[in-house]
Amino acid sequence: MGFCRMKYLMKTGLSKRDVSFMVRRFSPLLGYSIEEVLRPKLEFLVMTMDKPVKDVVEYPRYFSYSLERKIKPRYWVLKGSNLDCSLKDMLGKNDEEFAAEFMGVGRMLVPPSPLSSLNDR
Numbered sequence: 457m458g459f460c461r462m463k464y465l466m467k468t469g470l471s472k473r474d475v476s477f478m479v480r481r482f483s484p485l486l487g488y489s490i491e492e493v494l495r496p497k498l499e500f501l502v503m504t505m506d507k508p509v510k511d512v513v514e515y516p517r518y519f520s521y522s523l524e525r526k527i528k529p530r531y532w533v534l535k536g537s538n539l540d541c542s543l544k545d546m547l548g549k550n551d552e553e554f555a556a557e558f559m560g561v562g563r564m565l566v567p568p569s570p571l572s573s574l575n576d577r
Contacts, residue, residue, distance in 0.1 A: 458479075458486030458487075460490065461485070461486050461488065461490060461494065462475050462479070462486070464490045464494060464495075465478070465494070468498055468509050469509050469510075470509060470510070470512075470513065474510070474513045477513060478512065478513055478516035479516075481516055482516035482517050482519075482520070484520065485516050485519060488519055493519055494519060496523055497518065497519055497523055497527065498512070500523060500527065500528070500531075501518070501543075504531070505531055507543075511542070511543050512543070514542070514543070514544070515542065515543040515544045515547070515548075517544075517547070517548070518543045518547060521547050526547065527546075527547065530546050530547065530554060530558075531546070533554075533558060533559060534546060534558060537558065537559075539558060541558075545557075
């Protein structure tokens with residue numbers, strides 16, 4: 457059953473060694489549907505994100521994230537800010553960490569209060 461998925465991944469340009477490495481790092485990969493998971497996410501990675509297929513070798517968990525609820529929204533935030541990062545940096549953070557790092561949330565400087573300037577006198 458997993459052989460078809462391995463063969464599919466190799467047809468995308470990954471070597472047998474790459475695919476074996478990915479499976480060792482993230483074994484659920486062999487359970488994903490080619491049509492519903494692997495193909496759409498690889499197409500988005502290559503066609504829209506303009507990243508090489510090899511990027512999934514380092515982060516095979518990419519396939520575990522929802523394309524519509526996580527991958528696309530985060531990609532569009534990064535693209536809108538003209539930022540580029542690894543798949544792991546883009547997806548491996550929880551929502552709060554992602555917002556803090558890439559959206560500036562939580563980093564706003566608090567202006568000094570008028571009372572603090574009175575205390576300095």
